Amino acid sequence: MRRASVRDVGRAGRAARRAADVVVAAAALVVLSPVLLLTAAAVGAALGRPVLFRQERVGRGGRVFRLRKFRSMLPVDEARGLVSDADRLTPFGRLLRSTSLDELPGLVNVLVGDMSLVGPRPLPPVYLDRYTPEQARRHEVAPGLTGLAQVAGRNTLSWDDRLALDVRYVDEASPLLDARILLRTVRVVLSREGVSAEGSATMTEFRGTGGSAA
Numbered sequence: 001m002r003r004a005s006v007r008d009v010g011r012a013g014r015a016a017r018r019a020a021d022v023v024v025a026a027a028a029l030v031v032l033s034p035v036l037l038l039t040a041a042a043v044g045a046a047l048g049r050p051v052l053f054r055q056e057r058v059g060r061g062g063r064v065f066r067l068r069k070f071r072s073m074l075p076v077d078e079a080r081g082l083v084s085d086a087d088r089l090t091p092f093g094r095l096l097r098s099t100s101l102d103e104l105p106g107l108v109n110v111l112v113g114d115m116s117l118v119g120p121r122p123l124p125p126v127y128l129d130r131y132t133p134e135q136a137r138r139h140e141v142a143p144g145l146t147g148l149a150q151v152a153g154r155n156t157l158s159w160d161d162r163l164a165l166d167v168r169y170v171d172e173a174s175p176l177l178d179a180r181i182l183l184r185t186v187r188v189v190l191s192r193e194g195v196s197a198e199g200s201a202t203m204t205e206f207r208g209t210g211g212s213a214a
Contacts, residue, residue: 017116017175018113018116020117021110021111021116021117022110022111024110024117025107025108025110025111025117026111028107029107029108029111032104032107035101035104036104036105039070039096039101039104040070042092043070043071043072043096046090046092047071047072047073047074047090047092047093050071051070051071052068052069052070052071052105053068053069053070053071053072053073053102054066054067054068054069055067055069055124056124056125057122057123057124057125057143058122058123058124058125058127058128058139058143059114059115059122059139059142059143060139060140060141060142060143061139061140062128062139064125065109065114065115065122066114067106067109067114067115067122068105068106068108068109069102069103069105069106070096070101070102070104070105071093071102072089072090072092072093072094072096072097072102073088073089073090073093074088074090074093075088098192099189099192100189103145106145107145110145114142114143115142115143115144115145116141116142116143116144116145117144117145117146117178117182118144118145118146118147118169118177118178118181118182119141119142119143119144119147119169119173120138120139120141120143120144120147120148120149120166120169120170121143121144121146121147121149121150121166122143123206127206130206130207130208130209131163132209134167135163135164135166135167135209137167137170138163138166138167138170140170141169141170141173146181146182146185147165147166147169147181148165148166148168148169148177148181149161149162149163149165149166149169150181150185150188151181151184151185151187151188152165154188155203159204159206159209160209
């Protein structure tokens, strides 16, 4: 009888992980459907349409996909002085972000295979040329709704620390680690820790190792 190769084990592990993602994401979408509908209605009333924010992000292997989130900001309007994130982020938007309700549509990204429940958070394509080769290893796995960096400080971490944690996750990924991260995510969300970086309404922009700007 042929022994399973490392490649076979890897494929089996990815298949099991994908199956778990689909089951959990589908169940969560059903259970949380009243919350999703109420949040969508609230976003529409407070910020107008569209209620969803879609932005290109980078997934496993460098593949670009469109991330779904509930809108938490007003549109850019120079005439009204709505230019920066701080200007556009309303108290309602801050509430959405602090409770992570804005992230719930990302369950659809998990369901269709763009993301996993746990993994490095997906970042914009403009950052691709700014990573070191080591930091770029974060794309060896699927991005996640939550991840090691998100439960270790979230947006209060420096970019170097955040990306180092992403690579650490790549090296140490396992079902047990995923379970621990998911449990810690519940605590972080309930405590509303690390929602924004110091001096920024959301998070600073990654400019490359050792540098960032608001």
